[in-house]
Amino acid sequence: MNKRVLLIIPAYNEQSNILTLLSKVNSLNITSVEIEYLVINDCSQDSTSLLCKGANATIVNLPCNLGIGGAVQTGYIYAYNNNFDIAIQVDGDGQHDPYYVKDLIAPIVKGHADFVIGSRYIEKKGFQSTVFRRMGISYFSFLIGMLYRKKVTDPTSGFRACNKDIIKLFALNYPTDYPEPESIVYLLRNRYRVMEVAVTMKERVGGVSSIQSFKAVYYMLKVTLAVLIDTLRKRTIIEVEK
Numbered sequence: 001m002n003k004r005v006l007l008i009i010p011a012y013n014e015q016s017n018i019l020t021l022l023s024k025v026n027s028l029n030i031t032s033v034e035i036e037y038l039v040i041n042d043c044s045q046d047s048t049s050l051l052c053k054g055a056n057a058t059i060v061n062l063p064c065n066l067g068i069g070g071a072v073q074t075g076y077i078y079a080y081n082n083n084f085d086i087a088i089q090v091d092g093d094g095q096h097d098p099y100y101v102k103d104l105i106a107p108i109v110k111g112h113a114d115f116v117i118g119s120r121y122i123e124k125k126g127f128q129s130t131v132f133r134r135m136g137i138s139y140f141s142f143l144i145g146m147l148y149r150k151k152v153t154d155p156t157s158g159f160r161a162c163n164k165d166i167i168k169l170f171a172l173n174y175p176t177d178y179p180e181p182e183s184i185v186y187l188l189r190n191r192y193r194v195m196e197v198a199v200t201m202k203e204r205v206g207g208v209s210s211i212q213s214f215k216a217v218y219y220m221l222k223v224t225l226a227v228l229i230d231t232l233r234k235r236t237i238i239e240v241e242k
Contacts, residue, residue: 003109005030006084007037007101008075010068011092015046021090022055024098033105038078039092040071048092068158069176080171087170088161095127096159100199104161107195114192115166117152117184118159118199126200136220140181143224147231148188152196155181159199166192175226178219182226189230 007025011018018039025037039057041049043065052059060074072089079087086105090096100118107113120126121137128134133156140155158180162170166187175182187194 003033003085003105004083005033005035005086005088005101005105006075006079006082007035007098008072008079008087008089009037009039009092010042010071010075010089011039011044011048011052012042012065012071013044013046013048014092014094015044015048015051017094018048018092019051019055021092021094021098022052022057025090028098028101030102030105032109033086035101036084037090038075040074042066042068042071067176069174069179072179073170073174073176076167076170076174079167084167085164086161087167089158091158095201095203097200097202100159100197101161103197103199104159107197108161108163112193113195114163115184115187115194116161117154117157117194117196118161118201119152119154119157119196120199120201121153122196122198123200125198127203139220140223140227143227144181144185144188147185147227150188150194152184152194154196155184159201178223181223182230185227185230189233 028035037058039052039059041052041059041061043062049059049061062071076087086108088101088104090098104116104118107116120128137154137156141152144150144152144155184194
């Protein structure tokens with residue numbers, strides 16, 4: 001039986017990027033999987049919702065802005081309630097190339113991993129982000145390695161895939177504010193198999209990133225505190241129906 005795969009696409013004011021991304025998603029044809037996608041419109045103030053409706057996209061329009069964590073968790077709840085086998089986060093800003101979806105899901109389909117991160121720093125091709133953000137990425141990589149002895153080269157990557165067990169876990173509990181490093185720690189603490197695959201990312205061509213320079217210090221302090229607190233928690237046990 002083919003694996004059912006849901007692409008979770010959080011979008012906030014992405015009218016400049018969303019149609020190009022959806023066109024690439026619609027062209028995907030991967031053997032032995034059935035791909036669907038869900039756009040989570042995080043109360044955009046532009047034409048994101050109208051463009052998605054015009055493209056006949058399946059879309060959830062949130063009544064208020066929840067931020068990246070709340071938007072993505074909405075997708076995981078949808079994936080869990082509709083019995084998907086694999087969920088993949090693909091940001092609506094066009095930086096994540098759907099071409100690499102097949103690489104992200106391969107270790108999960110083969111049973112080698114529970115959670116797969118698309119890393120731009122394995123082959124170091126394409127857009128490598130700003131200097132300041134690269135410093136933050138290196139810091140979180142060091143922090144995770146120190147706490148869990150696990151090398152994660154791109155802990156802030158939002159291009160991630162997970163299996164059915166983690167879909168349920170994230171549907172019940174997902175960090176709300178800058179969730180990427182914190183969710184990785186959450187999984188490592190609970191002994192899930194986390195791995196990375198090489199991807200090439202692109203620079204956004206329109207819209208504005210959710211992490212601006214004036215938020216950077218708050219971001220690093222908040223995530224560091226959240227990671228340290230999570231490390232002290234007991235292991236979470238979630239029963240998953242097979």
